[in-house]
Amino acid sequence: MKLLGMFDSPFVRRVAIAMRIHGMPFEHLDWSVGRDFARIREYSPLGRVPTLVLDDGEVLMESAAILDFLDELAGPQRALLPASGADRRQALQWMALAVGAAEKGREQIYESAFRPPEKRHEPWLERCRAQMHGALVELDRASAARGAGAWLVGSRMTQADITTACMVTFLTESVGVVPESAPYPALRALVARCEGLPEFRAFHAPWFAPTP
Ligand SMILES: N[C@@H](CCC(=O)N[C@@H](CS)C(=O)NCC(=O)O)C(=O)O
Helix, strand or coil, X not given: CEEECCCCCHHHHHHHHHHHHHCCCCEEECCCCCCCHHHHHCCCCCCCCCEEECXXXXXXXXXXXXXXXXXHHHCCCCCCCCCCHHHHHHHHHHHHHHHHHHHHHHHHHHHHHHCCHHHCCHHHHHHHHHHHHHHHHHHHHHHHHHCCCCCCCCCCCCHHHHHHHHHHXXXXXXXXXXXXXXXXXXXXXXXXXXXXXXXXXXXXCCCCCCCC
């Protein structure tokens, strides 16, 4: 399989980490959505990453859809998302908060990256910050309620933990909209635990803070 997209994208990164955990080898096409837009569009009409090209040429887009496929391939015992019931619902809700926070962080960056200063709209930025921090507060509460050393759902690491870690690392290290000093102690502890695992370290984008 071929995975298109750079690991500075938390969406690409969560797919790469899932593939590594599942022991599924892939060829990485380290293509930028800016520089390599035209060749990404040869596979994805949206020009977005991650895009996964299967061995028979079938193309999958959208990280959630790709993760769903990978879980199916891995089988129910090894799937990273609980199969059904309250645990699955809860995992999907934590993932929705983590992805939503990352999207609101991305909006803040785009406001300064793509708009001239006179066109920036502070009330919009304030709204994005409130939404992003609202989601992070909730994820911190969830981590604290589970207790030190626990995963977000159930008794083993799930896609909820992987996605949360990728999104929070992206917001902190790459985008920098969540300062290191932001008070999310339980969430930080969960993220640090994930980021210490070899599967996460293998796909840490080079301009992120160096790992010891
Ligand atoms: N909902 C998508 C989001 C993916 C996404 O936003 N990818 C960014 C890179 S981080 C991208 O391709 N941006 C280029 C664009 O949308 O034009 C997913 O989960 O796959």
